[in-house]
Amino acid sequence: MSIDGTWKLSMTTPMGTQASTLILKSNGGALEGSMDGPQGTVAIEEGKVDGNAASWAITAAAMNMKITFAANVDGDKIAGEAELGTFGKATFEGARA
Numbered sequence: 001m002s003i004d005g006t007w008k009l010s011m012t013t014p015m016g017t018q019a020s021t022l023i024l025k026s027n028g029g030a031l032e033g034s035m036d037g038p039q040g041t042v043a044i045e046e047g048k049v050d051g052n053a054a055s056w057a058i059t060a061a062a063m064n065m066k067i068t069f070a071a072n073v074d075g076d077k078i079a080g081e082a083e084l085g086t087f088g089k090a091t092f093e094g095a096r097a
Contacts, residue, residue: 006022007078011090020035020037030047031055039061053070054071077096
């Protein structure tokens with residue numbers, strides 16, 4: 001199943017649960033799109049997709065921090081882990097909107 005589309009995510013972070021909307025579009029093994037959350041909308045960087053596995057990064061401008069994501073898609077569900085720099089790791093999950 002394609003990762004393309006809009007996803008509603010919930011991420012458990014040290015600052016509590018954060019909701020965001022992720023818009024993804026694959027082009028071969030490349031992945032592009034944007035993520036809209038509490039800090040505003042940012043473009044994804046370094047996006048890659050391989051089958052049901054995907055990875056991307058964002059730069060959270062308010063904290064000047066790069067956050068990297070690794071996810072697996074299972075039908076209309078997505079789940080994975082994010083590296084939050086000095087804040088450690090956070091898990092996230094979501095569903096296709």
